[in-house]
Amino acid sequence: MASARGFAIASGRSLAALIAGAAAAVAVTAASVVPWPSYSAVPPKLSVQPSDSRQLRACPGAFLDLGATAAASQVSSVGVARVTSGTGDGGSVTTGSLKSPDTSAAGSTGGDSTAASPQKLEVAPGSVAPGMLAGAQSQTIATETLAGLASTTCAEPLADSWLVGGTTGVGRTSLVILTNPSNAPATVDLTVTDEHGAVASNVGKRVNVPANSQRVLSLAGIAPDLLEPVVHVQSRGAKVAAFLMQSAINGLVPAGADLVPAIAAGFTSLTIPGFVVPQALAAPVGDEDNSDATAAVRVFAPQGVDAAGTIRLVPEGGGTPIDLKFTLPAGNVTDVPLGAIAAGNYAVFITANTPVVAAARTVQLTNTAMTDFAWAVASPAVHGALAVAIPDAPSPVLWFANPDAAPIKVAVNVGGAITEVTVPAQGAAQLAVSANSVLTIQDGGGAHMAVSMGGTSGTAVIPVVPPGPSEAAVTVYPR
């Protein structure tokens, strides 16, 4: 009896343990199998669109002459550059003078130093849509040592840009002009590359450009005898608008002057509209001194690899395009001579297997002597609306180029009247515009544009550059 009772107790206990074990197994299984509801907090975040930066443009100011004063190293301004500025949608532009500590006005012939000084153009934040602020400047120079037409756009400051143009050969002066229109100082590193590759130099490193001021460096001070330089401008701190100011003198006769704006970045496909050849040019004869008296395209591949590509010149209004092939040794700059070229207006299309930066040089000859030259830099495609300032210069023409396979229709608003320009596929078109005005491209449609101008006093071409992409939004987590 007792053993039966004991047996009953023992089996009862074993059963209890089994039930407990089964319950544990069920609990674990239920925890894994049953889709329990869950709750998760949502991290609070805010997508911050950088509030509208003040739209800023920097105009380099009057042309500068190196060595016009007693101190040969001193830079002095010559004359006054006429600035044309405005907005495409009626907003008002505030113009301000920038300090130019490297420049004296001693050599100026007429005009006061304030007017000669570099300018900044700005609009109140939010008052003007991006791209609707435009400015350009132009100056006809005719002194004993300088002559020519020098025009440029008032450029948007960039953190990283390329100056393609210039030379420091005999009788050639090239100045790098760093303009900082912002309220923060900038520290700029210049890296010069020429036909022999990168130029090692301590000059041009950590150049301090104070807020609201302009610094001027002679390219010859970085390295003498640069025939085909390309300058990489990298700015820490504030962004700067970099320009290259080149003048030429052959013996005692001034042989031209030009202002070259910077290019933002290299691409595998570049377009240079408005490449105007005022008269037929012969192929270079190999004369070192006059080697820049010919049309050429300067090409550089920033990524340091061998590059190869083609340059196609398409005459405006139809005609047989000229195709040139080029190869670039890694890290070297090359001036691709365009050879004998008939007078006319061309669009230059450059394609390469690696991103390149490029500018085309055209020359004005008077009685076979070079009297002016102009660097036409690659223009970015214009999408959407854009204001274009036409400088106060003789016979300005707005040029369009279309590298695509389909024609583009561009509507231009000139003083309220809409003009539609059709740019043929792989071709160019032009529109005569009035000097010292601001017109509006209603929709660029992807066309590349430039404004050329000139007459007997010289020739110049300036690119039409849309503003850089606005800053992307950043996601901010405040917890």
Place this chain on the structure above:
Amino acid sequence: MFSTTTAILVVHRGGEQLDRAVAALAAQTRTPDQIAVVLADTADVRAALAPLGPCVVIESASHLTFGAAVDLAERAVAGHPEDRLWLLSEDTVPAPDVLATLVTTLDNSASVAMAAPKLLNADDPTRLFGMGRTVTRLGRSVAIADDELDQGQHDGLSDVLGVDPAGVLIRRSVWTSLGGFDQALGAVDDALDFAVRARLAGHRVIVVPEARVEFAPGGVIGPSYGNARAMRRRAQAERRAQLHRRLTWAPATAVPLHWAALLPLWLCRAVGSLLAKTPGRILPELRATLAAVVQWGRVANARRMVRRTRTTGWSSLAPLRADPVVLRRRARLDKDTQRAYGPRTELEFLSTGGGWVLLGSGALSLVVLFWALTAPTLVGGGLLPLSERLTALWEHAATGPGTNADPFGGAADPFAVVLALLGSVAFWAPPFAMVLLWLVAIPASAMGAWFAASRLHARGSVRAVAAIGYAVAPPLLGALGDGRPGAVVAHVLLGWLAYALLGAKRSWVAAGAAALLFAAVTAAAPSLTLALVVVWLVAMAVAGRGIARLVLVIVPAVALWAPLVLAQLLRQTPLALLADPGVPTAHAPIAPGRLATGLSDLQAAAWQSVLNVIGAGLDARWALLLAVPLVAVAVCAVAAGRGIAGVLALAAALFGFATAVAAEHISVAVHGDTAVGLWPGAGQSLMWLALLLAAAIALAAAGRIRSLLATVVAATLLAYAAPVLFAIAAQRVTVHPGGERDMPALVSAEAERDPGLTTLVIAPTRDAGARLTLVQGAGDTLDSVSTLRTTRQQLSDDERRFAAWAGDLITRADADPTQVATGTGLRFVLLRPGDGSAEETQLGVRAAAALDANGKLAPVGDTEFGRLWRVTSATADAPRVGEPLTWVSVGQLAVIAGVLLLSIPTGAHVSAGQRIDRLVRRRGRKRPADAISDASAEPEPEPEPEPEPEPAQPAAAENEVTHG
């Protein structure tokens, strides 16, 4: 001289008690000449009075006090001033010769105005109930003979200062001239007061030991005894009487002084009551004190009466006052008696191997965390340094971490109090407290589990298994490795909480300790609260008479949590209350199977490396097989035949598991771009402890195979933990020694001068965004982290403005840092390095470019904490002063201090008041505690300690020497 004797019988209710009283009265050898009966309850009582023959019956509408009832009868009965009044009630059973003896006494000595009999306990007539009363120097009323065996030791007594009113024979002339009992006193010490006034009027009051009256306190004469409510009422009346006496007897000039001291004195006595483990007295005494404060009309009456009748000086009372020497001797005797009956500790700490467990776990901790010994503090994971100033720690605990950067309009985390306590332990360098916490975690866990198991079984091996298993429990090691201070604290304290909770129903000390531990554990691991509340409710359900002590258990937690709960409820985010305190630290999801066996990521990684080293191509998940012996043995607890204890333990384990699983499904805190899930380790700690206790129950019943099973369980658990222990010892964990700073030296140095400065800290996130926070002073501290802040999901307008501004600052060179800085004291911008991913690098480059370009920021350079900029145009802000202590903090502090006092073991539960408890028990009531302990879930209840009753005099009564 002819004089009559009138017996006045005050009856509240009929019944057996009344029948005995009536029979005894009728059986007197000398019958009273008149009998007056005062009836409060007229139903079916008259029949019971029949044996008395003719008597005057007075019906009173309500229950009068005894004194008032006697007055009523005295006025109703015609008579001569030389008459005598014999005061009786249904509670008194006089021996047949009592009246004769007393009358003879009064007849023989004309100076005697009042003669009292010897009162014997009605339930046990061999014991004295009382023989006269006296007062101490402080006005405390004490019985001359107090629940002693009647061996005639007091039979030499004659003159006394006061008496108990039961069975007293009084001259009617004295009664009328003195105005009877002072109505202000109610039921307590009325006769004592009357006797004193009689003495002051030149009469004598004596005790007649030969007259024996059996007395059962039923509430008619004197206060009633019995349930807790009656106890409280008695405590109030006693205190009221004492204060009344003090104000009445004091010299007129001293009265205002006494009056002013009433409330401060109450406060001191409240502290004393807590230390004496008699918290039930605090409120009744407050009521008595308040009554004494306002009812000074009664005092004036009493003083007038004394003045009118007094003929001799107060000094005539002096010889009859209590002799302090005698009192002291009696207290000592009581204590000895109690000690003889009292609880004996069955801990046998050393003899059952507690010492070895402590030594072993301590050594293990030293070996594993040897590298931490020299660290100023620990950082990594959820760890940050603590504030270096104790004042800051306590400020954060009291009013929440307000900073210039984020003026705080919320409630402090309860955990901040725990941190403040920890920091105060390492008062010389509060950040070092984290090192201490880490070092003691393993041995303290071991000891907690050891003590908890000691409540279950006396055998050393059983206790040791629980201790070892808990010391190397995966949730503890995981928390130690990942740097989760809350989880570590919760794990360490859980064992102690179990120990205290298992004893809470019997002891105020244990209940107080359990209350503090409960508050600390819920503060450290809020996710455990629900499971712990369930455990607490179950404990209440089986507590029986100790329920008041168990109710106390949640009081400090409620006080601690109330502000935060209110704040979260007002914000309509009740789930956010579950958020783990401290820096939100995310973890990878853990599957339920791994939760059940405690295989944390850290453990899995440690095992994987071990398996890799020995070349076994096994998945680390096989390691969880090592937890199987524990689970198997624990499950057998239900078969141990120890009642429901095993079931309860396993149920607790299930709750712990459920908590851990639920924690895996909830994430309420936010850190940057991550929603941080609750840490399931806290639930696992509860589960692990419950499993170990269940295993202890099973092992206790295991018989011959006990030691084998114990060895297997302990060995597998140690083996299970070994790789993690090694990983911690080899510092292959997140936690690492830290400097005392979390900021570049320049910021720290500047913060020394200007603690109000703030730094914008930019931490890149995985989506090329940035976590942007303002950090005050020398960096965030652990105690300045607030769950109210980390769980807030809405962005205030201020925060939106701040985010927009900060977003501008890291994207635009021309953003103005001073725009927001003016209000915040922004002085630095710190860009933390990214983790190397493309997105974080991209944000870093972008932000660095914008900050570099900013004209109002000056780059300082790269530091080990990131790249630093200084705001050049910032103006210094005055540091924000911490909020003053609010009434909320004062309330919290009072509650915690009270419970703390209660939890201090003072040995005061041995006291004179024990007598009442014995008295009640002897009257045939089975104590509920006994009844419950029979059905108690505890397998081996310790010898019942004497329940703490409400002692008549707490140990702290001597406080009054300085105040009275």
